Amino acid sequence: MIDRWQLWVVIAGLGLGSYAMRFVFMGLVGRRPLPEWALRHLRYTAVSIFPALVAPLVVWPEATGGTLDAPRGLAALAALAAGILTRNVFASMGAGALVLFAMLYWF
Known part of the structure; x- marks a missing residue:
């Protein structure tokens, strides 16, 4: 069984990683248009x-x-x-x- 503090470190790390990935698209890219090649790949x-x-x-x-x-x-x-x-x-x-x-x- 995993220790309690290790579990919370993993949960916090996953939460920060998820937030960082979403921030890249919503915060940094925001309302700027994406290049055509990126839109083409996102369709799949x-x-x-x-x-x-x-x-x-x-x-x-x-x-x-x-x-x-x-x-x-x-x-x-x-x-x-x-x-x-x-x-x-x-x-x-x-x-x-x-x-x-x-x-x-x-x-």
Whole structure:
């Protein structure tokens, strides 16, 4: 177990780091326009977060003890295919959920 003072040092350090990162964008940049290259890269931030959150749940699911199984793999492929074909996040999530539940029922 971590000591109480070490825990508070870590919490304070994380809080200061979070504040510093936000201050750079809100305090220093403020109302100044960002360069075109920065805006172009920032457009992909939201697109990269969703796969980064979902990929560990597909590859190392807690429900199976950390081993890849067929229902989750097929659901991920269905969600990927629906996302590519429809370009719609909700259709992709719906297709993945339907395939996951169908495959869990089937297997």
